[in-house]
Amino acid sequence: MKRFIFFITLICLLCTGGCSQKKPSNSVEDLSMISSIAFDYISEDEVRMTVSIPQSTGESQEITQNFSVNTSLIQEGFTEVSSQAGKMISLNQLRTILFSEEYAKKSDVIVIAKHFYRDATVGNNIRLAIVKDKAEDILKGNLPNIPSINMYLYDLLQPKMHTSFSPFTTLHDFINSETSTVSHASMPYLEKKEESIKIESVALFDGGKMIETISRKQSSMVQAMKGLDKLAPLEIRLDKGLDKEELHIELIENKVAIKSNKNLNSPQLSIRIKLQGSLVEYKGNKDLIRDGDFAELQDDISKHVEEEVKDLLEKLRKLEVDPVGFSDYFRMYYKGKWDQKLTGKIISSVEYKVSVNFDLLNTGIIK
Template sequence: MKKIILLLCVLSTLYTVGCTREGQRSSVEDLALVSSVGLDYVNEKEIRMTVSIPQPRGESPVLTEVYSVNTEMIQEGLVNISSEADKMIILNQLRTILFNEEFAKSGKVTKVIEHFYRDSTIGNKVRLVIVKDKAEEVLRADYPENEHMDAYLNDLFQPKLHNSFSPFTSINDYISDQESPIYHTMIPYLEKKEKSLKIIGIALFNDEKMIQTISNQESLLIQALKGLEKLSPIAIKFKETEQDQQLLVEQIENVLKVKSNKNIDSPKLDISLKLEGVIVEYKGKRDLSKNEENKKLEKEINKHIAKEIEDLLKKLQESEVDPVGFSEYFRMYHKGKWTDDLTMKVIRSAEYKVNVKFKILNTGTLK
């Protein structure tokens, strides 16, 4: 009998606790699950914060609700938006953070990203994007072919082999680069063009500020120099030869070898790239059914890519940034602590020797 009474007491207690906790839970209808956050520069004190909140189909006249406020602090802005939306803002489903170019050049990006990074409810794979004009305009715009804006934006920044831009920078990637004395940060650069969004380049950061952009083609070369084994398709347009006009190469395999002279005071790097791929389209005067013509084209491709890499390295050196991380080839031989100053010393004075060896595996459509 005592056992039965004890069991009833335990069950009663559990039921009471369960009811209490259930009563404290927030209803799903009271929550606003933010998918994207946009931040635009206003002045030294204020930022313009915009959030987009996807809505279930059939429960709202719009598929995405968008709210904007001016604020001096991130959390303050989220609280103000919660009041305006009459729902509690939740960041568990956050996928994308957009900064407009002016904000990125103000040097305030790191502080904002660190705020989100410290929030345990936010995943480290949230993507970062730099917007040419206003982030608010991107989040408020209509995209007829992609009616659910948040899904469109999220899909745009999911890694795919055939995407012409890279990298797909996450919160975790940004923090890792900022804490490293070796690498400088790269973030996709977005532009709204009429009724669609387009990645038109990559933003380069020197420490905490955006300093310039590079093209998608240049970004692809950086991935090759980092040792990425499988590269996105490369479009090559020849300028210095009458025989060849342009071609598109796919299924590109890359083998990178870099050798340094280990001398920080007079740094030199030998860079060797072995590439092979399939030419899927070619415009030119060569008959690529003939082996000797293939060999001549390979030589032209070698010269072209090597020249593009040399021009890119010169451009990066003039801007005093190294997103590739070439100073690592000197740090590994350095005794003592490696510093940002040593990285800058290598960047400013490094001499590069570039060798490219390209092999045609197959040919597709020829013109």
């Protein structure tokens, strides 16, 4: 009996040892770690995909390898890239996804966004952006002052105080906004300027497609109405005939209060914005040491910003897009299921009552 138990135990141990054997995992040296991907429009059924793969020191004379393929399926494109690179493709280090303006307007960006969103190896904090011309040219462009385009894009699309006008859209942000019934998505809009790349404006989306852009100043007002505490520096030009003034204001703090009349048939929104900022530089005829001139300048700035906000809201009304999420101030009082049709009804017919109060904290440099 003891001999029988011994043989049974031995067989179990041998089987367990055989089952515990694992295939060796791929090392980093055996993988091509994609950092950035660009998508350009070819046709309704085909997209040009460009991937950027940073190289470790000593492995290649090139700092970055780029591969482009035309494909109808993203995963098929990765297979083709793997054959070109000679290594298995990995998305663990993916940081940036770029779309050309043509692709964003003609195709459904959310289809690609959802593909990566469902991939467990891809993080949700990947930054998304639109490129004015070909997105491929951004990754392959020869920019002398930019040794690593991947690190440059990663830094460019990170939130900073002087660029807080930008939404800095992540993969999660885009999916969340585009599937929401009370708001629309937006993305930074990049342009290649001489030897650098800049965020020149902000792209607005509806139904997964880009429809229009708004300026950086307009986007800053969107961020203000969304409740962002600190805004990007503001440049203002006041023109009253012969009396022309130029101002640069920084360290802008924002407080906003928005209320609706809760009426879907005749929607109204009251928007009160209170701003505080330091007047870093001023060029004009006012003597800001005098209390009267200083108070007049504050009043002029308040009226100027108020008019800009009203112009922006009128533009959003015509486009029937809601990047702020105004519809939510009506949805919270609505009994029933809310949908995009109700959001469209609100945005196309809402009446805005806007008031802006701008307080200057100091006078800075006066010219």
